Amino acid sequence: MGGGTSPCASCKLLRRRCAKDCIFSPYFPPDDPHKFAIVHKVFGASNVSKMLQELPFHQRGDAVSSLVYEANARMRDPVYGCVGAISFLQNQVSQLQMQLAVAQAEILCIQMQQEQQQPPLMTHNNDHGGEDDKSSLVNFSSLQHYLSFASTSSTNNVMQDPLKRESLWT
Amino acid sequence: MNSSRCAACKHLRRRCPSDCIFAPYFPSNNPRRFAYVHKIFGASNVGKILQDLPVSYRGEAANTLCYEAYCRIKDPVYGCAGIVDQLNEQLKVAEYQLATIKAAITTTLQPSYLLDQSLHML
Numbered sequence: 001m002g003g004g005t006s007p008c009a010s011c012k013l014l015r016r017r018c019a020k021d022c023i024f025s026p027y028f029p030p031d032d033p034h035k036f037a038i039v040h041k042v043f044g045a046s047n048v049s050k051m052l053q054e055l056p057f058h059q060r061g062d063a064v065s066s067l068v069y070e071a072n073a074r075m076r077d078p079v080y081g082c083v084g085a086i087s088f089l090q091n092q093v094s095q096l097q098m099q100l101a102v103a104q105a106e107i108l109c110i111q112m113q114q115e116q117q118q119p120p121l122m123t124h125n126n127d128h129g130g131e132d133d134k135s136s137l138v139n140f141s142s143l144q145h146y147l148s149f150a151s152t153s154s155t156n157n158v159m160q161d162p163l164k165r166e167s168l169w170t
Numbered sequence: 171m172n173s174s175r176c177a178a179c180k181h182l183r184r185r186c187p188s189d190c191i192f193a194p195y196f197p198s199n200n201p202r203r204f205a206y207v208h209k210i211f212g213a214s215n216v217g218k219i220l221q222d223l224p225v226s227y228r229g230e231a232a233n234t235l236c237y238e239a240y241c242r243i244k245d246p247v248y249g250c251a252g253i254v255d256q257l258n259e260q261l262k263v264a265e266y267q268l269a270t271i272k273a274a275i276t277t278t279l280q281p282s283y284l285l286d287q288s289l290h291m292l
Contacts, residue, residue, distance in 0.1 A: 067249070
């Protein structure tokens, strides 16, 4: 071993020569052996190699990061892995969206109450009816901005994939 | 001659023993389930994960492994981790929106705000 670079973490673990074009070496440096050990334990070196080979070079780093994340999650929780985190987060998002809907209803009630309290002043100033209408419209339209928040369906988009999993369950 | 091999043993082209670790969770009528986990995790790793768990947890573990494998096949770069990221992002947005609305409610309910509104109408 005359002046050669040290083998990557994967080749060290697998006890093989680390080739110059080793698919693992850019992502599993020798100073972090635990990273590859975890991924190998959960996915297997051969599967990881195939997955990386099927990806363009510029996406491999991200793929390795996500595999490491999932492997760590599976080691911490062998039953649920990172699916446990997904369930937890979906719950949190649902709860927040419920709170958001309640808050939106509350602000709508407040606005309606204020409008009901305002008519005597508004009729007194009917000559300037246009401006008053505009000011009340301005208040309402700014509140409409808050009311449009809950209609985003991005959670539903994320949920569609988990819902499809029904076909995978026994 | 075992004519009712589980999906795993069919895929692996082997006999399905009576105590096959995969059989309860990978029935022959759903070959895709095992194909997915085998592609991503490998039969050997799945077998080890299941064997290390009490029997009562193995069904759930098999389900989550299938789900993770399916997500990884659909999104080879980010897999399930991508969904976690998206949900974290949604959480942040929802928290911000809720804080904004609550602040708006607080402002609207303050007496000084109501007085301003009344004065504006005069």
